[in-house]
Amino acid sequence: MRWLPVWQRNLLVWRKLAGTSIIGNLADPLIYMLGLGYGLGKLIPEMGGMSYLAFVASGTVCYSTMNSATFEAMYSGFSRMHVQKTWDAMLNAPLSLDDIVLAETMWAASKSLLSGICILFIASLFGLTQGWLWLWILPIVFLIGLCFASLGMIMTAIAPSYDFFMYWFTLAITPMMLISGVWFPADQLPAIVQTLAACLPLSHAVQLVRPLMTGQLPVQTLLHVSVLLGYIVVAYLIAHTLLQRRLLK
Amino acid sequence: MSSPPLVVTDLHKNFGDTPIVRGISFSLAPGECYALLGPNGAGKTTTLRCCLGLTEPTSGHIMLGGEPLPRRAREARLRVGVVPQMDNLDPDFTAGENLLVYGRYFGMKDADIRARIPQLLSFAGLEGKENSRIQTLSGGMKRRLTLARALVNDPDLLILDEPTTGLDPQARHLIWERLKALLARGKTVLLTTHFMDEAERLATRIAILDAGKLIAQGTPREVIQTHIEPDVVEVFGDWQNGAADTSATGTAADWARANAAQFVERFEVSGETAFCYAHEPAALLAHLHAQHGLRYLHRPANLEDVFLKLTGRELRD
Known part of the structure; x- marks a missing residue:
């Protein structure tokens, strides 16, 4: 548990800036969820067997978790590693790079969990959750967070500057969001795009979260969870190796 | 411990x-x-x-x-x-x-x-x-x-x-x-x-x-x-070459190139300053005292002298 003090350090910084951080983290997904849900919802009576607002709400949980973990691992992680040299200070203490990378990944996932919880809470206020199965979304949100935090750490490990992260957003995150069933069902997309989406983690996240939100058990739960776990393990190992190469050369 | x-x-x-x-x-x-x-x-x-x-x-x-x-x-x-x-x-x-x-x-x-x-x-x-x-x-x-x-x-x-x-x-x-x-x-x-x-x-x-x-x-x-002579004389200022002939002037570096070797074992020129390293600086000091225009500073050798002797005076980037 040597990583815990590093996680606590990030928590302490976050607590100081929590006000603006929560508003910033929540406002964007909420505006999309309510704007699209109510606006388009007037034109679309139902989608995938539920109200469009409910459809978008479950997509928003996944998308805001992904965004929050990605931002934290890339922009904030890069600040601590490269700009403020916070990691250098930690490496002079009895911490190893393993402790730091684990703590940063856990922290980004924790922060994204908070973001997911907030969206879920608001969705439940709007009556968009049914039964109690949706509580299972919480551990799944944490997995989604770990997955995108690990992927983000790979980008942090190879980034020369902040500008680099735009590539990841425009070439990976945004296209993935559009083909993974966040805003509309993916099954109307061309077969090749569907195959591509099936290889990416976000569609598996959506297929776990959406049924749970309306009180149903997901189909192929094991497959979806395994894909998320696989991405976490592989991305984490790649990020760890690249960071080792960058910082301990 | x-x-x-x-x-x-x-x-x-x-x-x-x-x-x-x-x-x-x-x-x-x-x-x-x-x-x-x-x-x-x-x-x-x-x-x-x-x-x-x-x-x-x-x-x-x-x-x-x-x-x-x-x-x-x-x-x-x-x-x-x-x-x-x-x-x-x-x-x-x-x-x-x-x-x-x-x-x-x-x-x-x-x-x-x-x-x-x-x-x-x-x-x-x-x-x-x-x-x-x-x-x-x-x-x-x-x-x-x-x-x-x-x-x-x-x-x-x-x-x-x-x-x-x-x-x-x-x-x-x-x-x-x-x-x-x-x-x-x-x-x-x-x-x-x-x-x-x-x-x-x-x-x-x-x-x-x-x-x-x-x-x-x-x-x-x-x-x-171990690495350097015990006394350092830094020489700087304008050098009037011979008391009578005031038209012939130069720098401390010119003075050193012409004269320093006869008084000290080793000297270095850096810009317009000459550094003379000596075991017995008395003759050098007497000579310098008689020169017009030159100014000098006599001091014991320090680590910086050793450092510059061993690592050279060129810039390191």
């Missing part, structure tokens, strides 16, 4: 095909202050990184506090405090929070760290600054806070990488005084610097590092005695 604080044996470190450290050996005795001197790019920081287990040596052995590096680096660093070249305090925290958070990295309990914070801040001359934000501290205060942070675990060995670079004289003197206080308490100190006066003031022993090799080692006095 059974094992020596640090033992480095035949350390080599290459970056790719470029050798940065080329076979250096030294060891620290408990309670001493050892200074690594060297121009930029000599390999000082790389050596320190190896000594902290932050990079794997290409070959050679390092024992830090009795632990072999880099395998047991984390355990070894429990008893070490580090002041890095660049301040990396947490800008989002107060001075007190910086110490608290850093102490946790050593596995210390919050209550134990909090109990140490007042004495650490007072040692660093930062009483009453516990709740100050880092941005409100001056450069010297940040440096002292970094020193206090390095002491949070009450280390046996303190490693400082250019601790006073960029500080004004007041701030430098305060850091020196604090380091002397730590030495008086029995701490061992390893520092790098390119300020010779800093090394001469603080260090029990010094080593001069150039191009990855230790080219001189010993007490400051030994190094001066």
Whole structure:
């Protein structure tokens, strides 16, 4: 548990800036969820067997978790590693790079969990959750967070500057969001795009979260969870190796 | 204090095909202050990184506090405090929070760290600054806070990488005084610097590092005695060549090229100043006294003279 003090350090910084951080983290997904849900919802009576607002709400949980973990691992992680040299200070203490990378990944996932919880809470206020199965979304949100935090750490490990992260957003995150069933069902997309989406983690996240939100058990739960776990393990190992190469050369 | 604080044996470190450290050996005795001197790019920081287990040596052995590096680096660093070249305090925290958070990295309990914070801040001359934000501290205060942070675990060995670079004289003197206080308490100190006066003031022993090799080692006095003539006469000003002929003038450099060799064993010209190194400077001084226009400064040789003799006067970038 040597990583815990590093996680606590990030928590302490976050607590100081929590006000603006929560508003910033929540406002964007909420505006999309309510704007699209109510606006388009007037034109679309139902989608995938539920109200469009409910459809978008479950997509928003996944998308805001992904965004929050990605931002934290890339922009904030890069600040601590490269700009403020916070990691250098930690490496002079009895911490190893393993402790730091684990703590940063856990922290980004924790922060994204908070973001997911907030969206879920608001969705439940709007009556968009049914039964109690949706509580299972919480551990799944944490997995989604770990997955995108690990992927983000790979980008942090190879980034020369902040500008680099735009590539990841425009070439990976945004296209993935559009083909993974966040805003509309993916099954109307061309077969090749569907195959591509099936290889990416976000569609598996959506297929776990959406049924749970309306009180149903997901189909192929094991497959979806395994894909998320696989991405976490592989991305984490790649990020760890690249960071080792960058910082301990 | 059974094992020596640090033992480095035949350390080599290459970056790719470029050798940065080329076979250096030294060891620290408990309670001493050892200074690594060297121009930029000599390999000082790389050596320190190896000594902290932050990079794997290409070959050679390092024992830090009795632990072999880099395998047991984390355990070894429990008893070490580090002041890095660049301040990396947490800008989002107060001075007190910086110490608290850093102490946790050593596995210390919050209550134990909090109990140490007042004495650490007072040692660093930062009483009453516990709740100050880092941005409100001056450069010297940040440096002292970094020193206090390095002491949070009450280390046996303190490693400082250019601790006073960029500080004004007041701030430098305060850091020196604090380091002397730590030495008086029995701490061992390893520092790098390119300020010779800093090394001469603080260090029990010094080593001069150039191009990855230790080219001189010993007490400051030994190094001066071994490597350079005891007296230095710096000559500068305009030289009027012969008292009668006032039209023929030159620089101290012209004077040196024409005359210095007959009075001293060795001289160097840097810009318009001549440095004459002598065992017996009396004849030279008498000659200089008779010259018109030339001014001179006679002083004992110091570490900077040795450093410049051994590493050359060209700029290092």
